[in-house]
Amino acid sequence: MENQPHLKAIDLRRSFQIGPRKVDVLKGIDLEIRRGESVFLCGASGAGKTTLLYTLAGLEQPESGQVIFEGDVLYAQGDAAEARRRNQRIGFVFQGYFLLPELTAFENVLLPCMIAGESKGTSRDRVEAILEKVGLADRLHHLPAELSGGEQQRVAIARSLMNDPSILFADEPTGNLDSKTGAAIVELLLSVVREKERTLVVVTHDPNLALRGERRLEIQDGKIVG
């Protein structure tokens, strides 16, 4: 158990049909990530970084190949069981935040607990504590439109941590931010994973940020290189 990788991908393949043309995006991806490791995944725009991250996180099934997470094969169970796994064991920070615009910071972060069936009373203190941890104690009741890009990203990170996942995926978490705010977001991600020995997989096209992780992978022509 201890020696097995936290996340393992075996020969992942995925293509998209665009009109008459079939585009192969993942052409046989193999990788192993240890528990507690911080991995930065780089690659050109359109190289397949988001596709790979979704596949690894249980959000999109590959055409062939396997993802093994904590010893379990992903996509092997029914939809309800896979949804529960995503809600409770996997954290995801989406490219472009994906906050619900009509909900406050507090309510956006509360959402995963409501989905998990917790009462609002039980989760309230935890939501406040986690928003405080990401530096938003005085922004609890702001709507996303009333927050800066860096603050919205902090809300998205807080939301991804609510159910205490063992692995955190982040897709271009600094993509829309200036370099100083972006560097602070990466430091925040690294600190929240270190604290509980979580595993971190971050997609970025910024090679300077990628140097902050323990390992850098690059996706090129549908495969992992280097």
Ligand SMILES: Nc1ncnc2c1ncn2[C@@H]1O[C@H](COP(=O)(O)OP(=O)(O)OP(=O)(O)O)[C@@H](O)[C@H]1O
């Ligand atoms: N749902 C889809 N339908 C058709 N093609 C898709 C779909 N999703 C992705 N693709 C194609 O797959 C390729 C890889 O897309 P992906 O979003 O994974 O790239 P990316 O590396 O994350 O790019 P970026 O850095 O711009 O976010 C692109 O050529 C894209 O057009």
Ligand SMILES: [Mg+2]
């Ligand atoms: Mg992308």
